[in-house]
Amino acid sequence: xxxxxxxxxxxxxxxxxxxxxxxxxxxxxxxxxxxxxxxxxxxxxxxxxxxxxxxxxxxxxxxxxxxxxxxxxxxxxxxxxxxxxxxxxxxxxxxxxxxxxxxxxxxxxxxx
Amino acid sequence: xxxxxxxxxxxxxxxxxxxxxxxxxxxxxxxxxxxxxxxxxxxxxxxxxxxxxxxxxxxxxxxxxxxxxxxxxxxxxxxxxxxxxxxxxxxxxxxxxxxxxxxxxxxxxxxxx
Numbered sequence: 001x002x003x004x005x006x007x008x009x010x011x012x013x014x015x016x017x018x019x020x021x022x023x024x025x026x027x028x029x030x031x032x033x034x035x036x037x038x039x040x041x042x043x044x045x046x047x048x049x050x051x052x053x054x055x056x057x058x059x060x061x062x063x064x065x066x067x068x069x070x071x072x073x074x075x076x077x078x079x080x081x082x083x084x085x086x087x088x089x090x091x092x093x094x095x096x097x098x099x100x101x102x103x104x105x106x107x108x109x110x111x112x
Numbered sequence: 113x114x115x116x117x118x119x120x121x122x123x124x125x126x127x128x129x130x131x132x133x134x135x136x137x138x139x140x141x142x143x144x145x146x147x148x149x150x151x152x153x154x155x156x157x158x159x160x161x162x163x164x165x166x167x168x169x170x171x172x173x174x175x176x177x178x179x180x181x182x183x184x185x186x187x188x189x190x191x192x193x194x195x196x197x198x199x200x201x202x203x204x205x206x207x208x209x210x211x212x213x214x215x216x217x218x219x220x221x222x223x224x225x
Contacts, residue, residue, distance in 0.1 A: 008152075043218055045216070098145070100157075100212065102154045102155040103154060104152060104153065
């Protein structure tokens with residue numbers, strides 16, 4: 001089983017739609033979680049951290065479910081500019097912050 | 113604004129050549145990283161460094177070595193390039209505080225023929 005698993009997509013959605021991605025992780029002792037965004041042929045950039053209580057940043061909401069070992073990302077009112085690959089990232093307890101585990105990413109395509 | 117730069121965007125080398133990939137960051141970050149990114153496999157950590165002259169193996173260190181002589185610079189070395197090292201190589205850095213955010217360079221697309 002992979003340490004971090006994501007549906008690769010692509011998710012093709014119309015502009016204005018709401019879309020959600022899930023990501024599962026295998027190490028129950030993992031301590032912190034993130035979503036990174038990677039545009040085509042560009043480097044990954046941090047989108048948001050995921051807190052136990054859930055957190056929101058504008059149109060983006062991230063949630064953590066420790067019991068079921070998954071994190072989610074919800075994007076409301078999708079924009080064309082949201083088209084990208086979204087990487088789920090987990091910091092295992094042994095990593096000390098330097099051994100992040102990256103998922104392979106979920107591709108989102110927002111269309112007119 | 114954090115800036116991580118890599119010496120080349122595209123590189124073509126022959127099998128058996130020694131290859132140097134350079135990375136420089138301008139934010140005085142303690143930690144630096146080298147990843148490779150391949151379709152279907154995601155980002156995989158090759159090596160990281162938490163201080164000058166200090167290094168630790170990541171998940172796939174075989175066939176690679178690294179050097180960190182100055183805080184701002186982290187080099188990845190392929191002693192004898194092979195075709196299975198054709199990949200996108202990404203350098204990253206992060207500060208030594210509790211923030212886990214990593215800042216990535218633009219990547220080097222290496223092709224070994």
